[in-house]
Each structure stands twice: as structure tokens, then as C-alpha cells.
Amino acid sequence: MKRINIEKGCRITNIDEFSEDKFIGSYRNHYIQIEREKEDQFYIIVNAPCGSSDYDGYWDGPTDATMAQAIKEALEGACII
Numbered sequence: 767m768k769r770i771n772i773e774k775g776c777r778i779t780n781i782d783e784f785s786e787d788k789f790i791g792s793y794r795n796h797y798i799q800i801e802r803e804k805e806d807q808f809y810i811i812v813n814a815p816c817g818s819s820d821y822d823g824y825w826d827g828p829t830d831a832t833m834a835q836a837i838k839e840a841l842e843g844a845c846i847i
Contacts, residue, residue, distance in 0.1 A: 768781050768784065769781075770784065770834060770837065772834060772837055772838045772841065772847070773838065773847070776793075776838075776841070776847050778791055778792075778793050778837065780792040780793065784833070785833070786802065786832070786833050787801065787802040787833075788800065788801050788802070788833075789801075789833050789836070789837060793841060793846060794846055795814075795815040796812055796813065796814055796815065796820065796844065796846055797811075797812070797813040798810075798811070798812050798837070798840055798841075799811045800833065800836050800837065800840060802833070802836075803824070805829060806826060806827050806828060806829045806830075806831055807824055807825070807826050807827070808824065808825045808827060808831070808836040808839075809823070809824055809825075810822070810823065810824070810825055810836065810839065810840045810843065812840050812841075812843070812844040812846070814844075820843075820844035820845070820846070821840055821843045821844040825839045825840075825843070827839065
């Protein structure tokens with residue numbers, strides 16, 4: 767089973783796709799999709815179990831941002847962690 771540790775106590779195990787350019791998975795029943803648009807820009811979508819959008823937009827991370835950092839931004843931005 768593939769896992770991503772985001773921070774202490776936060777581990778994502780429901781992963782459909784994971785690379786440095788794309789992530790699709792879920793955490794606490796929230797659907798998460800992230801795509802790297804540019805070197806430091808990610809497009810993030812997080813949908814709640816009821817279908818409402820908790821995060822839908824761009825995140826301009828640091829130049830060397832990793833997909834794990836973008837996932838953490840998605841979870842924090844959607845107020846899941």
C-alpha cells in the first residue's frame with residue numbers, strides 16, 4: 767500500500783495516482799486532485815464528501831515545491847488538518 771506522510775499524525779493512504787506532477791486521492795473522504803502547472807504553481811481541487819468545493823484554485827509554492835508540500839497546502843487550505 768502506498769502512503770504519503772504529510773506531517774505527524776497525517777498519513778494519506780487512499781492514493782489513485784501520485785507523481786511529482788499529479789496527485790489524485792482522498793483523505794477523510796475528501797477527494798483531492800492536484801496538478802503541477804508550472805515549476806512552482808499547482809492547481810488544487812478538494813471536494814468534501816457532500817460534493818461542495820473546499821479548495822479550487824492555484825497555489826504558488828516555492829520554486830522547489832514538492833507534491834507533498836502541495837498536498838499539505840490542499841489539506842490546510844481546505845481546513846482538513
